[in-house]
Amino acid sequence: MDDLIKYAPDLLAGFLKNVQLSAVCAVLSLILGTVLVSMRVSPTPVLRAAGTAYVNIVRNTPLTLVLAFSALGLSDTLDVTFSDDPGSNSFWLVVLGLSLYTATFVCEALRSGINTVPMGQAEAARAIGLTFLQSLTMIILPQAFRAVIAPLGSVIIAMIKNTTVAIAAGYLAESAFVMKDTFDDTGVSIPIFLGIVVAFMIITLPIGFLTGWLANRLAVAR
């Protein structure tokens, strides 16, 4: 317990980095996931194929590989960098890798949401002369989003937990690294581990409850 109190400032600073990563990645992956799902249901075969290929490849790649590649491959070998400061460079590399990875799961969730929209809705949209993009953005996607709030919540929770893998991209500031660093100092400490776990639960459990509640409240009455 003394260890937990002694290292609390470091641990908290590390955890706040996880929160930052989560917030940025959540926004980016939701946007990119929506774009991907629009591609996958579009009338243009090339876009459909590109979307499907992207989702199938990235979804089946381990996140550790994606993040390690973004650091060792993209940044170190191909010289794609975001910033001259190594800390902020690796932060954005994690954001890039984690968002690209999570977007595929957002896309899959939304796709199953589109499946729940009754055919009549799309037919009616077409009948009043809406184009594909209009019926998608005004009729289909709003209902699809409301149908998959709970699964999207699970995707976001999984993403928040995945921010700990940032260490694979050489980002040495968030909880997993701070915990490892502290263990190197003091040896294994159960209170420190539990403290970090509880911190994650304080974020993830309310998101689970909130999305569950929203899913009921915003469910499309049919």
Added chain:
Amino acid sequence: MSSQANVLFDTPGPRARLRNNILTLLATVAILYALYAVYAKFDARGQWEGRIWQPFLEPYTWTGYIIPGLLGTLKAAGLGAVFALIFGAVFGIARLSDHRWIRLPAGMIVETFRAIPLLLLIFFLFYLAPSVLGGGDYTLIALVTGLALYNGSVLAEVVRAGIRAVPRGQAEAAYAIGLRKGGVMRLVLLPQAVTAMMPAIVSQLVVLLKDTALGYIIAYVDLLNYGFKIIPAVHFGSLIPAAIVIGVIYVGLNMALSALATWLEKRSRRSRKTSAKPVVPPGAAVAPGVGSSTKAIVD
């Protein structure tokens, strides 16, 4: 995809066809440009040099590095899967127990392990093992235990959902013919539940297989470790070719497993061995509402 059964857009008329063709052209150009940009970047950094791709034509790269790495990954995945399935079955059934003193602790354990970020759990076990068990190499033990506890908790939920998906009449009928609790579970509920939850179990095994790559971070010698650390160290500069090769192996393995899950799901949908509906993999799809005809817009 057939042109007639589409919901989101009509069979195109002349104007829409023109628009589609223009869009196709633009999309093709954009994708080709993106591919070219990658090619040019590789070229500028000398990633197409034969020297760094050469190692993958040598048999030893495969027999000495990639295959041992793959075996390391498969060993962790196999052990993790076995223990996760045992954990999942035990705790899934325990959560359905009639006794509160079994049900509540089982529920708490499952919910806790599901909420812990897997990497933190693996790190913790990795540092805990030497102080409890003495010195030694605990990478495999930490990785497998972490994978088994986390995926086992997810599987426990799958098992619980699978048993609950068997219609209530089945258990009632089983009790009516004089079976006891154990018999009802073993002879009636579980066999039907297993068929229903097979697809969800296999999808979770894909997650487990992908998560074995976390072993890389604690220096477990798996495919990722050979690809990102050992091969580039032996053949200087071969990092990107190695990453591409092992990426293809991972994607191939996982796609094969996913295909198995899809096939199992189709089979169990028309199976008459069970009266339960297939269990949806956790965190994945919600039940499809429109069914067959919207299939066309998403496939």
